[in-house]
Amino acid sequence: METRELRYFVAVAEELHFGRAAVRLGIAQPPLSRAIRQLEHRLGVDLLDRDRRGTALTDAGRVLLGEARAALDAVAAAERRTRRAGSPERPLVLATKAGASHELLQRLLDAAASEPGAAPVEVLLCEVGEQAGLLRAGRADVALMHRPFDDLAGFDTEDLCVEGQVALLPAGHPLASRDQLTMAEVRDVPGLPIARWPRLDGSYPDGPGPEVHTQSQLAQLVALGRTLLVIPASSRAWQWPDHVAVPVVDAPDVTTVIAWPSSSRSLAIASLVRSAADLRKTGAVDPDGPRASHDATVAQLRG
Incomplete structure (x- = not known):
């Protein structure tokens, strides 16, 4: 054909x-x-x-x-x-969900810029779940993604950090004054259903909450007192003054990874992966093996 x-x-x-x-x-x-x-x-x-x-x-x-x-x-x-690949001076394009992993992203960009001879990094901000499509389409070289939420099939990954999740609530809601919450509590808040993000196949889970697909939609709906959401703690970077983030103690941990197509043999990507792995938060991964882990990754990328 x-x-x-x-x-x-x-x-x-x-x-x-x-x-x-x-x-x-x-x-x-x-x-x-x-x-x-x-x-x-x-x-x-x-x-x-x-x-x-x-x-x-x-x-x-x-x-x-x-x-x-x-x-x-x-x-x-x-x-x-x-x-x-035929443009040696081109920047690496790093895709990441807008508002997510902000501190890690800033540290990674600073670390990459300090590497002699490293390729410049262009940041491509996207909505929830779009990183995989950008990588597969060749519109991005690497991406910051989140396990277990993002589609990592067909990509090589390096774990960077593990974090808990928070409930994003309207500032005036009674639960906003709590020090912590449980998943059972946030699932059963009268008049404040959990917002529904699309699944990997584009469909939405069942439930009374509003369907959202952009951060701006979510931010305004939370501020209006129409919904709440459980999100990784680092995503609070985009929250409004009308929002309050309360830790959810029994929510599943979220692992931030740097991902790239498994077929890649780019030295520029290898260098960026090394910089990212060096920035792992203390205790986020096995302290006995981070250097061996990402050295093996870099060796794989070099082919």
Whole structure:
């Protein structure tokens, strides 16, 4: 299969209309129809059901749609990474969730800047859960991510620190005066449901809380007394004066990691990983093995 054929098929599969797909692709409809027929003939399966009522995907077509999207994304990412690798003076792009791990990020940027000959680092701030997509698309070289919340599949990682979580509450709420809370308490606050972030597949968990997908949405809803959220303690960097953060003593710990594509052999990324590993907080990881751990990582990156 050629990438051209995959692009044609994705357009038809998403539009479910050959005329609209042809306009989207900037080609005439007859050659588009022939290309899809030829692709079906080569694969030996029907990808589309065509009748007077319209066009629909077959089971085989639904499989190819998912695979084709992934293949085209991989081709685009390879193109971006290749072009970036051909620019020796380019900065490394580090993706991180806006407001998260602020102190660690600042220390990492300072440490990287102090390394002789190190590549400059450009920070790409994103919303919750977007780092994985930026890495896979080749739009970022490395990312600060959080286990167990972020999608780390296909990436190499280095643990940097472990932290607890806090409940972010409206400042005037009675629970805001507490020294600590439990998960049971924050799950059952009358009139203040927990906000719902999208899962890795884009769907939202069930519950009465509002669906949010940006930090600004969340910040205003908390300030208005419409929701609360349990978040890593370091994410308090973006909280408003109308917010109060209260430790949640039995919330799962969150591990901040630096992540990069497992196929990378970049010396610039290796240098940044070394700087990040040197900044681990005391007690955050095994004190007996941090140097051996990240030296092994750097050796892997160097190939």
